[in-house]
Amino acid sequence: MGFVLGTILLGGSIMMFVNIPSILIVVGGTVAAVMIAYPLSDVLGMFKVAIKVFMFKIERPEEIIANLVEISNKARKGGLLSIEGDIQTTQDPYLAQALQMTVDGVKTGDIAQIMQKKMQLTKKGLDTGSQIFANMGAYAPAFGMIGTLIGLVQMLANLDDPSSIGPKMAVAMITTFYGAVMANLFFIPMSDKLSGRNEEEITNMNIIFEGILSIREGEHPKLMEDKLKVYLSESKEEEKS
Numbered sequence: 001m002g003f004v005l006g007t008i009l010l011g012g013s014i015m016m017f018v019n020i021p022s023i024l025i026v027v028g029g030t031v032a033a034v035m036i037a038y039p040l041s042d043v044l045g046m047f048k049v050a051i052k053v054f055m056f057k058i059e060r061p062e063e064i065i066a067n068l069v070e071i072s073n074k075a076r077k078g079g080l081l082s083i084e085g086d087i088q089t090t091q092d093p094y095l096a097q098a099l100q101m102t103v104d105g106v107k108t109g110d111i112a113q114i115m116q117k118k119m120q121l122t123k124k125g126l127d128t129g130s131q132i133f134a135n136m137g138a139y140a141p142a143f144g145m146i147g148t149l150i151g152l153v154q155m156l157a158n159l160d161d162p163s164s165i166g167p168k169m170a171v172a173m174i175t176t177f178y179g180a181v182m183a184n185l186f187f188i189p190m191s192d193k194l195s196g197r198n199e200e201e202i203t204n205m206n207i208i209f210e211g212i213l214s215i216r217e218g219e220h221p222k223l224m225e226d227k228l229k230v231y232l233s234e235s236k237e238e239e240k241s
Contacts, residue, residue, distance in 0.1 A: 022175040029143030049129030068211035072221040126198040137187035144179020
């Protein structure tokens with residue numbers, strides 16, 4: 001944003017790039033297209049998901065594994081009821097619910113089914129938010145082009161006044177500028193960032209899922225730790241690729 005604004009200011013006043021009708025066409029058109037393409041609940045939920053682009057704090061997988069190993073050791077020594085205190089201290093609602101079901105003696109198959117369903121719903125919500133921003137990145141330049149075409153039609157309709165051709169051509173091009181900037185500086189990068197955030201969150205949920213099932217089945221903590229560390233190697237491979 002700094003480079004774009006700096007380049008504008010080096011060439012003249014920033015007011016040259018302010019045009020209300022162009023803003024209305026690009027912003028209004030993009031919002032309208034999104035509301036046609038998606039249910040209102042998904043559009044409203046997009047704002048909640050968008051927060052993760054700028055403010056996102058997630059527990060590192062290594063810390064989750066260490067915590068699960070500690071809980072497993074505690075359950076192995078004192079029984080499943082001994083981990084009841086961890087339900088109150090954990091800040092992860094997904095882990096807290098899984099621990100509660102484990103302490104309550106819910107069958108392993110039922111725990112797995114509930115946790116998998118919750119994971120699927122979470123992934124669906126995150127993917128929808130990322131997809132909406134990706135589509136907004138496609139809609140914005142398209143409406144920018146529509147605005148440019150409107151400006152060109154208005155310009156060609158007034159060719160008898162040569163003095164108006166330059167200003168009207170500038171206004172026509174500004175609409176394309178708005179669409180390109182909104183798409184490439186905001187919407188597409190936000191979609192990409194959310195995709196990465198989503199993968200991190202689902203990886204953590206998978207680790208918790210596998211760990212809870214191991215604790216419920218009374219597996220040795222060392223075996224559980226080795227199984228969960230596979231997710232660490234997978235995430236490193238994804239980062240390299």
